[in-house]
Amino acid sequence: MHEGESKSVFLRWVEIFLSATPDTLFTAEALRKTNLTVHVSTKLNRSHLVHGKRALILPCLGRTDKDLQRGNPQFVSCENSMGVVQESRGVLNPPSKNLRSEVSIVCGLAKATLEKNESVDWDAFQNNYDLIRDCIAQVIPGFENFNERVRQPAGFYLPNAAKEKII
Numbered sequence: 001m002h003e004g005e006s007k008s009v010f011l012r013w014v015e016i017f018l019s020a021t022p023d024t025l026f027t028a029e030a031l032r033k034t035n036l037t038v039h040v041s042t043k044l045n046r047s048h049l050v051h052g053k054r055a056l057i058l059p060c061l062g063r064t065d066k067d068l069q070r071g072n073p074q075f076v077s078c079e080n081s082m083g084v085v086q087e088s089r090g091v092l093n094p095p096s097k098n099l100r101s102e103v104s105i106v107c108g109l110a111k112a113t114l115e116k117n118e119s120v121d122w123d124a125f126q127n128n129y130d131l132i133r134d135c136i137a138q139v140i141p142g143f144e145n146f147n148e149r150v151r152q153p154a155g156f157y158l159p160n161a162a163k164e165k166i167i
Helices: 024-032 102-113 122-127 129-139 146-150
Strands: 009-012 036-041 054-059 076-079 084-088
Touching: 084 146, 102 122, 122 129, 129 146
Parallel strands: 009 036, 036 054
Antiparallel strands: 076 084
16 A cells, blocks of 8 residues: 555544554555545544545444444444453434444445355344354354353453463
8 A cells, every 4th residue: 555556445443543553654655545545433533634535434323322223222342451342332322313333334335345145144244243243253262152241241351361371
């Protein structure tokens, strides 16, 4: 991207992506050379000021907002700085009926851009986030029984090799 050789689209969800990179100026230069930057975001922030030749901001639900998919409440999971994975369930009415969840946006983009794949049911993922967590549990060590464990009041700790003194 930085060398301008990529005909790229940069899609980001991380609010602080630019400031979190090790070399902010280098990353900013690279982002400015992309054809399109797409930012899925809960609110406007300074990172929107650094973009490609064209830019798109897709507003989405915040973690504090109720997330209803086909009338069914959904929740996301998040990891805190101590390596604990917990559920995050919004309680506020969304500021607009037009806002979509990040999951809904991802599934919509996948359906619109990827070849139809019978093994991936994007509509099912969009309507039931438990199905996504079930897939994660099948492939990522430390996430076994993800749906059950994330619903525990204190969540669960991710494996930590340093803490467990595993080399």
